[in-house]
Amino acid sequence: MKQLKSLFTSYWRFLIVHTAAQIDLFDFLERAPASIEEIIEKLNVNEVVLKHLLQSLERLQLIHCKNGKWYNTDLGSYLTESHPNSYKQACILWGQEHLTAWQHLLYTLKTGKPAFEMLYKQPYFNYLRNHPKKLKNYHKAMAEYARDDYNLLPQAMDFSEYQSIADVGGGTGVLISYIAQSYPHLKCFLIDLPEVLRLIEEKLPKNVSMIAANFFHPLPIKVDAIILSRVLHDWDDVHAVKILENCYNAMNDKADLIIIEALQDKIATPELSLNMQVMCGSYERTSKEYEHLLSRTGFILKTIKPYKEHHYILIAKKVLL
Ligand SMILES: C[S@@+](CC[C@H](N)C(=O)[O-])C[C@H]1O[C@@H](n2cnc3c(N)ncnc32)[C@H](O)[C@@H]1O
Known part of the structure; x- marks a missing residue:
């Protein structure tokens, strides 16, 4: 049962990481370990929500708190732009149109057609060509x-x-x-x-x-x-x-x-x-x-x-x- 229940909410974990990557949290901590106050000031986020986000990221072993300062773990560093083997853009990619399309898997299951095209009114590669920022994120x-x-x-x-x-x-x-x-x-x-x-x-x-x-x-x-x-x-x-x-x-x-x-x-x-x-x-x-x-x-x-x-x-x- 534990396995089943954890499966239902497995997207929570990904969205916690995706959101942290989107606000460049890992990049900020990579420059220097930071206190909650410093993170709030730099990234302009809500204090109570941030505390929960940081605790969740710590449970995922992506960051760590020592003497009131938050650090990236070795794994968390992979979500910075500067890491030579960074996966930051992949983390951002999966939480955007892919996630939206996946929420319509039922449509694809019923029709055999791509949910992406139903939602965005064009094939994925045309959409990328029409959206330069998305194209850049995809190729990175x-x-x-x-x-x-x-x-x-x-x-x-x-x-x-x-x-x-x-x-x-x-x-x-x-x-x-x-x-x-x-x-x-x-x-x-x-x-x-x-x-x-x-x-x-x-x-x-x-x-x-x-x-x-x-x-x-x-x-x-x-x-x-x-x-x-x-x-x-x-x-x-x-x-x-x-x-x-x-x-x-x-x-x-x-x-x-x-x-x-x-x-x-x-x-x-x-x-x-x-x-x-x-x-x-x-x-x-x-x-x-x-x-x-x-x-x-x-x-x-x-x-x-x-x-x-x-x-x-x-x-x-x-x-x-
Ligand atoms: C899934 S990616 C694979 C990229 C690369 N081969 C790799 O394995 O990392 C598909 C590639 O097909 C390219 N592509 C899509 N439509 C194309 C077209 N009509 N003509 C040329 N390239 C196209 C995309 O720009 C993209 O680089």
């Missing part, structure tokens, strides 16, 4: 995950046989930068929408060129390999086929397509599928479903290998049609 959050998720990719597979490679839907370039640094001979391309590429603040490695392009239109490259990482899971089969066809036409003969995704027949992540369904109307696929999509678009699935956590690398060869 994606980069936070990418930094940790892709750091072992250059060792996990051998890229040395390729001369050129493109990361299509590569966001702000974390993945392709890891590969470019480990394989300096490789001519690398980062492809994403123009407004996404404009968000890039840090200099990319010298062997990475940015190309602003829409993957629903022909891509202006010809390369030995294309990476599609966490892209296809955003789209239903009709859209996924269009992306794969455009990749096919942008690849040299016998080039490789490298897909990185969760595979439901290997490690089930049904909650991730529900998230994709409420947001985008897509879901995490099985190996067979990828194999089928690939064979419809001129590829043969050659290899599947486990990567990190629930991620798998699928390597498919372009066959000549």
